[in-house]
Amino acid sequence: MKTIHIGILGLGTVGGGVVRLLQENGPMIDARLGARLLVKRIARRRPDAPTPVAVDPALVTVDPMDVIRDPAIQIVVELIGGTEEARRYALEALKAGKHLVTANKALLATHGLEISRAAAERKVDVGFEAAVCGGIPIIRVLRDGLVANRIRSLLGIINGTANYILTKMTEQGRPFTEVLAEAQAKGYAEADPTLDVGGHDAAHKLQILASIAYNTFIGLPQVPVEGIAGIEPADIRYARELGYVVKLLAIAKHTDGELEVRVSPTLIPEDHLLASVRGVFNGVYLVADAAGPQMFYGRGAGQMPTASAVVSDIVEIAANILAKRPSRRATLHLPGVQGELALKPLEEIRTRYYLRVMVADKPGVLSKVAGVLGNHNVSIASVIQKARHEQEAVPIVMMTHEAREGDLRAALAGIDRLDVVSAKTICLRVEES
Amino acid sequence: MKTIHIGILGLGTVGGGVVRLLQENGPMIDARLGARLLVKRIARRRPDAPTPVAVDPALVTVDPMDVIRDPAIQIVVELIGGTEEARRYALEALKAGKHLVTANKALLATHGLEISRAAAERKVDVGFEAAVCGGIPIIRVLRDGLVANRIRSLLGIINGTANYILTKMTEQGRPFTEVLAEAQAKGYAEADPTLDVGGHDAAHKLQILASIAYNTFIGLPQVPVEGIAGIEPADIRYARELGYVVKLLAIAKHTDGELEVRVSPTLIPEDHLLASVRGVFNGVYLVADAAGPQMFYGRGAGQMPTASAVVSDIVEIAANILAKRPSRRATLHLPGVQGELALKPLEEIRTRYYLRVMVADKPGVLSKVAGVLGNHNVSIASVIQKARHEQEAVPIVMMTHEAREGDLRAALAGIDRLDVVSAKTICLRVEES
DSSP states (O other), rough: OOOOEEEOOOSSSHHHHHHHHHHHHHHHHHHHHEEEEEEEEEEEEEESSOSSOOOGGGGGEHHHHHHHHTTTTTEEEEESSSSHHHHEEEEEETTTTOEEEEHHHHHHHHHHHHHHHHHHHHOEEEEOOGSTTTOOOOIIIIIIIIITOEEEEEEEEHHHHHHHHHHHHHHHHOOHHHHHHHHHHSSSSOOOOOOHHSSSHHHHHHHHHHHHHTTOOOOGGGSSSSSTTTTHHHHHHHHTTTTTTEEEEEEEETTTTEEEEEEEEEEEESSGGGOOOOOTEEEEEETTTTTEEEEEEEEEEHHHHHHHHHHHHHHHHHHHHHTOOOOOOOOOTTSSOOOEEEOOOOOGGGEEEEEEEEEEOOTTHHHHHHHHHHHHHEEEEEEEOOOOOTTTTEEEEEEEEEHHHHHHHHHHHHHHTTTBBOSSSSSEEEOOO | OOOOEEEEEESSSHHHHHHHHHHSSSHHHHHHTSSSEEEEEOOOTTTTTTOOSSSOOOEESSHHHHHOOTTTTTEEEEEOOOSSSHHHHHHHHHHTTEEEEEHHHHHHHHHHHHHHHHHHHHTTOOGGGGGTTTTSSSSHHIITTTTTTTEEEEEEEHHHHHHHHHHHHHHEEEEEEEEHHHHHHTSSSOOOOOHTTTHHHHHHHHHHHHHHHTTTTOOOOGGOOOOOOTOEEEEEEEEHHEEEEEEEEEEEEETTEEEEEEEEEEEEEETTTGGOTTTTEEEEEEEETTEEEEEEEEEEEHHHHHHHHHHHHHHHHHHHHHTTTOOOOOOOOTTTSOOOEEEEGGOOOOEEEEEEEEEEOOOOOEEEEEEEHHHTTEEEEEEEEEOTTSSSSEEEEEEEEEEEEHHHHHHHHHHHHHBBBBBBOEEEEOOOO
């Protein structure tokens, strides 16, 4: 049996998981591959710190270049995290002619094109299944399983922290800050939660998913992002009264020859499959032109789910090495495949909206608000006007029919200028399918 | 750009879908593959019958051997259906050194080993993604995405007809025969529905899924099967009162070093993800040791979903041909990979049960029934005793704790011999996770 030598950069949670998985399921994985996978060197910054898994100290080095320069190593697994150091060593590994496996979505989102080009130049592979949705093999699904399909739309719950927080807010009626603090205490949220609750991590992943699904490279600044910090229990409650739940959705849609991409808290019908994706779980719901609607569900993070995805990439690349097969997936972006899809400007998208307008409880107020909407071509599908309290602001909750985002924004600006309106209007998009 | 020539046997619904998909999305698929896929010949029994898609008549022949013998054709796509003719031409194609793609689960279930051996002998590939779950790429998920995982358990709703019928029975409270007739009128069920409602089609697919997931060949007669024809609206209603829904589940589980496989109508908790799989849709829920719980959902049948899976196999095999890469998936069965798992005899499985015992409404009856269960080590978790009607049989509905199937069957035999019991007791298994 042949041996394929692997080098690992970073022995943190995921690195430890990869080593553990190769130890525990090694014989089965080797039999499936038809070759032996051997971890030959591991770089870690603090070689004397306790390891998350038993590792032969002789394999460990402080210098990632010791791993990259090892002539026997054919696959380098980058699990350092961050973007600057990771970028440097990823590029060094590719330049040295090594295949690269990474779980680093921030690296791909910020330096993906540079990495793709470096890999293409040396005709080596880059595996990044672990960068999106942890253990769910969504990259393979899009690239291989649905290869014959155009993806009409893709809706993803792809940030476990945000979904955990929204799930707790929904099921327990608690405010954002309180649930966030609890999530931080439990280790489900970082001390600085901005990347997760601000929607930026979801945007990183959406950028990768949309690049694969639509064969077009999307730059991170092109993805409009809204986070969940402004969501109040009241909005979750009103949404539920209307038959919806609030989820942080990453959305990509192919409409009228243009591509829409965005991340925002969104209302989805309570009987939508994505509404069942609770807690830290991830789910990707997509509509493919031939295969129809599909959903993929699982753990989007965590040591062993992420290790599962990393090892699946190692096995695929090892199989290619054994077959002396040319690289197939070196680029995130396959230029020219279905033309460069233009991105639809955010103000041009059309969708339904949930609005909560805080108004003085006086006769004629609804008519004023409705008038502004009407003047901007936004029509109202339903209204809930909540209990009357003398001299206090009361909410008018509305669902609009489909409207143009630009018109809706102009209407909102007009509404918030009305003297009967007492606070900035809350606006959430609604997905029906 | 190189050309890969394809031959198609059978131009029915799926064959027409494959031709249509290669026409409609051809340029995109070719760009993704890096070669041109060309349908060179098509065999159909009645060449003058109307075609489901526009086809150059010069490509059409009556004799499948014209396709198989064409030296330019490298991939033969068997879409004839049935088992005898399909087996003959599949083996002829493999003997002629052609790669084979098939959507025929009955063929694989009955002649899978013979086909695997013939393919291995000629070192050619057999693609069968379309044989299970239509457009859901579940074979790739098990083979590639979860390659590093041992599958602990797999629960599948993998027969759309049965799921459609159970969904209508549940949501509309209507009896089996009435909903079946409606499904037949709508074309969702065959004139002879035995294969679907009897659970045999699900068993075919389970056999394929379990063979891949557990690297062990399971013969069809080894899969215990129960269908849904005996399910009454009353049982669906009682199940719902207890917080469950009834689904036809295909189950494979790795427990105590043994493998359980079975198909039967089963109660699952109403908040289980599989409970949301409604109508003709399919869903596979599995627990992998590293990746954790996952679910895959989509259309399990139909022209274009099946064509999507067939073309994904064609693309994969074509990529292998282009790379001159040796066959990787020629066998359903990879002997020795995790040892030949012994099948657990049905009487040794342990699970919870739903029982409906029809009894005379007299004092002491429950005690008699409970006594028989207790004598066979079956303990009761909860009981619903339904409304009393003088001199009529009334149902006692029970959920048991986990029990051994052999003990439960012995208890049922004893219960049905009691003079106070007026009909054969209804017994359904329960899955909690």
